[in-house]
Amino acid sequence: MKKNTALYVGCGLLLFIVFCAIFAPLISPHDPYVQDLTNRTVPPFWYEKGSWVHPLGTDQLGRDYLSRLIYGARISLLIGLSVAVISGLIGTTMGMLAGYFGGRIDMIVSFMVTTRLSLPVILVALATVALVGGSLWVVIMVLGLLKWDRFAVVMRSATQQVRSMEYVSAAQSAGASTLRIMLTEVLPNVLPHLIVIATLEAASAILLEAALSFLGLGVQPPLPSWGLMISEAKSYMFFSFWLIAIPGTALALLIFSINLAGDGLHQLLTPGERA
Amino acid sequence: MLAYITKRLGLAVLVALTVSILAFMLLYLSGDPALAIAGEGARQVDIDMVRKTYGFDQPIIVQFGNWLLKVVQGDLGQSIYFKTEVGTLIFTKLQTTMLLAVYSLAFALIISVPLGVLAAIYKNSWIDRLCLGVAVVGQAMPNFFFALILIMLFSITWRMLPVSGSGTWQHFVMPSIALGYYAAPAFMRLIRAGMIEVLSADYIRTARAKGLPTSSVVFKHALRNAIVPVVALAAVQLGFLLGGSVVIETIFALDGLGYLAYQSIIQKDFPVTQVIVLLLSVIYILLTLASDVANAWLDPRIRVA
Numbered sequence: 416m417k418k419n420t421a422l423y424v425g426c427g428l429l430l431f432i433v434f435c436a437i438f439a440p441l442i443s444p445h446d447p448y449v450q451d452l453t454n455r456t457v458p459p460f461w462y463e464k465g466s467w468v469h470p471l472g473t474d475q476l477g478r479d480y481l482s483r484l485i486y487g488a489r490i491s492l493l494i495g496l497s498v499a500v501i502s503g504l505i506g507t508t509m510g511m512l513a514g515y516f517g518g519r520i521d522m523i524v525s526f527m528v529t530t531r532l533s534l535p536v537i538l539v540a541l542a543t544v545a546l547v548g549g550s551l552w553v554v555i556m557v558l559g560l561l562k563w564d565r566f567a568v569v570m571r572s573a574t575q576q577v578r579s580m581e582y583v584s585a586a587q588s589a590g591a592s593t594l595r596i597m598l599t600e601v602l603p604n605v606l607p608h609l610i611v612i613a614t615l616e617a618a619s620a621i622l623l624e625a626a627l628s629f630l631g632l633g634v635q636p637p638l639p640s641w642g643l644m645i646s647e648a649k650s651y652m653f654f655s656f657w658l659i660a661i662p663g664t665a666l667a668l669l670i671f672s673i674n675l676a677g678d679g680l681h682q683l684l685t686p687g688e689r690a
Numbered sequence: 691m692l693a694y695i696t697k698r699l700g701l702a703v704l705v706a707l708t709v710s711i712l713a714f715m716l717l718y719l720s721g722d723p724a725l726a727i728a729g730e731g732a733r734q735v736d737i738d739m740v741r742k743t744y745g746f747d748q749p750i751i752v753q754f755g756n757w758l759l760k761v762v763q764g765d766l767g768q769s770i771y772f773k774t775e776v777g778t779l780i781f782t783k784l785q786t787t788m789l790l791a792v793y794s795l796a797f798a799l800i801i802s803v804p805l806g807v808l809a810a811i812y813k814n815s816w817i818d819r820l821c822l823g824v825a826v827v828g829q830a831m832p833n834f835f836f837a838l839i840l841i842m843l844f845s846i847t848w849r850m851l852p853v854s855g856s857g858t859w860q861h862f863v864m865p866s867i868a869l870g871y872y873a874a875p876a877f878m879r880l881i882r883a884g885m886i887e888v889l890s891a892d893y894i895r896t897a898r899a900k901g902l903p904t905s906s907v908v909f910k911h912a913l914r915n916a917i918v919p920v921v922a923l924a925a926v927q928l929g930f931l932l933g934g935s936v937v938i939e940t941i942f943a944l945d946g947l948g949y950l951a952y953q954s955i956i957q958k959d960f961p962v963t964q965v966i967v968l969l970l971s972v973i974y975i976l977l978t979l980a981s982d983v984a985n986a987w988l989d990p991r992i993r994v995a
Contacts, residue, residue, distance in 0.1 A: 526705070529701070529705050530705050530708045530712070532978075533705055533929075533974045533975050533978075534967070535932070535974075537934065538933060538936055538966065538967055538970065539716065539967060542955050542960075543719055545955045546716070547719060618830075626832065626937050629834050630940060652838060652841075659838050659842075660839075663838070663839075666832050668830075671827070671830035674829055674830060675826070
């Protein structure tokens with residue numbers, strides 16, 4: 416079997432989306448916020464009425480859809496990255512402490528993970544955004560503070576494995592401090608697992624943001640969040656389904672590429688663990 | 691076994707208590723809950739009235755104590771927006787959501803068991819890759835986007851199913867597919883991995899060697915053993931499906947707990963939101979408790995750990 420097709424395809428697609436997001440001002444044909452009420456819901460170029468002035472058409476307010484799509488990639492990637500970093504920091508700290516020290520600390524961390532898992536994420540996030548007010552940063556903070564559970568679980572068991580290794584005992588007998596052992600001996604050895612979980616969590620955070628924005632309790636207009644674009648196009652779905660299909664496909668492709676890259680990295684970084 | 695159950699039960703109660711504190715504290719995230727409920731630019735008189743109605747003028751410990759005491763006694767409070775008892779409001783909706791969750795789970799299993807088994811039997815063939823493809827698409831597709839595609843196809847183009855509502859069984863078809871499809875990949879991977887492991891076991895070789903037909907080996911001997919971890923996952927997934935019902939029920943205006951939760955959040959009817967958060971958490975806690983106890987009963991090794 417060809418070995419890392421998944422990694423190449425996933426990373427390639429992901430890099431393309433990242434490229435679009437970074438150079439959005441250069442490659443967007445129009446300003447994503449400028450409305451043109453005389454040119455509303457112009458269909459994409461492959462329709463008879465479409466034109467190359469607006470390759471993916473315009474939305475219900477006459478804004479260029481391709482430009483909004485490109486700028487929307489920025490929001491999704493920002494959400495995925497920030498949430499993975501915040502929840503990764505929290506979860507990794509908790510998991511490594513629990514795995515390294517065991518005993519009472521392990522019990523407390525496990526209890527916190529169990530409690531967190533029993534809370535319905537979407538519901539808690541929706542309620543929080545409704546109370547605090549919706550904005551990009553609120554969504555990032557809420558998801559970051561909610562999604563550390565998988566980091567904690569995986570880092571805990573990975574640390575438990577590494578902890579019994581000889582090089583850890585060697586560092587201990589050489590008189591290294593606990594903090595030093597954690598950072599220089601344990602962390603580099605659990606890093607492969609961390610990276611894989613981070614990709615999965617980034618993908619899941621992007622999906623959650625899209626769902627929150629879709630329900631109107633996430634990123635607020637006029638920001639071109641893909642979930643929000645789908646939500647705004649809902650009342651036009653009968654005649655202009657492409658208004659929903661385009662951002663929806665973009666979302667699915669982004670998640671697909673991240674998952675594929677994650678799977679590929681999993682095979683590359685932790686060989687022989689699972690087929 | 692009894693010691694294990696007692697310990698596990700104690701943990702469940704402790705988690706439930708913590709969750710109830712969190713559900714209660716949810717309101718305080720905004721700083722001043724009275725201000726958040728009254729809305730920005732509300733008059734001071736209105737804010738004071740909200741504060742009094744909700745009891746925000748009392749110390750927070752007293753508020754929590756009163757709330758928990760009532761909830762445990764079965765008095766879930768009054769809905770501000772619907773102007774009825776939260777208990778009666780939730781009870782009818784819970785049935786709808788339970789039905790949806792069970793149908794979704796059934797749909798997830800109906801597609802994931804055969805695909806998982808096929809993928810395992812024809813490991814690394816094009817069938818395996820096709821099944822993997824279905825799983826990967828399922829994981830990448832946002833469920834609300836998938837739900838809208840279903841509406842476009844089944845309701846608008848083919849006019850087979852109603853767009854929204856919850857009167858008949860037809861109303862449950864699209865929500866169950868949209869919700870269940872999302873849960874299927876996890877089952878499929880688990881069944882595939884389990885089947886691959888089981889199929890290489892000695893007793894399968896024995897079964898094959900004594901000349902049993904392949905179908906009998908696969909379904910009677912292998913699947914029966916590979917399905918055990920699926921039961922545990924099903925309990926957990928059922929909990930997630932209940933949580934995920936918020937998005938799907940809202941899209942299809944299916945009159946269940948998720949839609950009610952969404953409405954209560956939009957209307958700032960927080961007594962209802964709190965109770966639903968608590969209820970869904972407690973259901974999840976009970977499901978995992980049941981699954982853990984069942985696993986311990988099936989596998990004595992777990993009891994000792």
